[in-house]
Amino acid sequence: xxxxxxxxxxxxxxxxxxxxxxxxxxxxxxxxxxxxxxxxxxxxxxxxxxxxxxxxxxxxxxxxxxxxxxxxxxxxxxxxxxxxxxxxxxxxxxxxxxxxxxxxxxxxxxxxxxxxxxxxxxxxxxxxxxxxxxxxxxxxxxxxxxxxxxxxxxxxxxxxxxxxxxxxxxxxxxxxxxxxxxxxxxxxxxxxxxxxxxxxxxx
Numbered sequence: 284x285x286x287x288x289x290x291x292x293x294x295x296x297x298x299x300x301x302x303x304x305x306x307x308x309x310x311x312x313x314x315x316x317x318x319x320x321x322x323x324x325x326x327x328x329x330x331x332x333x334x335x336x337x338x339x340x341x342x343x344x345x346x347x348x349x350x351x352x353x354x355x356x357x358x359x360x361x362x363x364x365x366x367x368x369x370x371x372x373x374x375x376x377x378x379x380x381x382x383x384x385x386x387x388x389x390x391x392x393x394x395x396x397x398x399x400x401x402x403x404x405x406x407x408x409x410x411x412x413x414x415x416x417x418x419x420x421x422x423x424x425x426x427x428x429x430x431x432x433x434x435x436x437x438x439x440x441x442x443x444x445x446x447x448x449x450x451x452x453x454x455x456x457x458x459x460x461x462x463x464x465x466x467x468x469x470x471x472x473x474x475x476x477x478x479x480x481x482x483x484x485x486x
Contacts, residue, residue: 294452298433317387321376376391413465
């Protein structure tokens with residue numbers, strides 16, 4: 284691990300623009316961006332195929348016993364597949380952070396890099412109206428269906444994060460910075476994150 288690396292982890296609510304903000308950040312800072320790209324790294328390092336990693340990506344589990352029964356303890360050990368996927372992504376996140384500066388979106392990256400002092404953990408939130416409008420346009424849904432999609436998707440993300448980290452997804456004390464992108468806009472959100480990064484690095 285190099286303390287000179289710039290590491291930004293982004294947790295995000297559905298429709299808040301977390302991915303877009305992450306890409307903008309990476310572009311502005313001239314560093315690598317990882318979202319679904321992380322799955323390719325995890326697949327290469329773990330030996331699990333990308334299709335398996337995709338199917339279990341940020342998916343919650345109801346219990347260890349349930350997943351063990353459903354997955355049958357396959358892939359060569361007693362661990363169920365969803366746990367293997369989490370561990371593969373966990374290792375991939377640390378490998379990526381050790382390799383160089385980057386922005387990593389989702390997948391409990393802030394937890395995986397808990398002891399990394401050069402990491403800035405950010406959570407992007409937004410108003411339901413703005414998030415539903417974004418999802419409505421992206422997925423061609425009615426506003427009501429988009430709101431339902433946002434709520435269900437965020438519930439899954441929260442369950443996944445809370446289960447594997449023992450922390451509370453979206454809770455302010457879990458992150459270095461929480462930002463409402465609906466109020467600030469994407470560009471101003473990026474500016475704020477970079478300002479916080481500069482302040483953190485100047486201490």
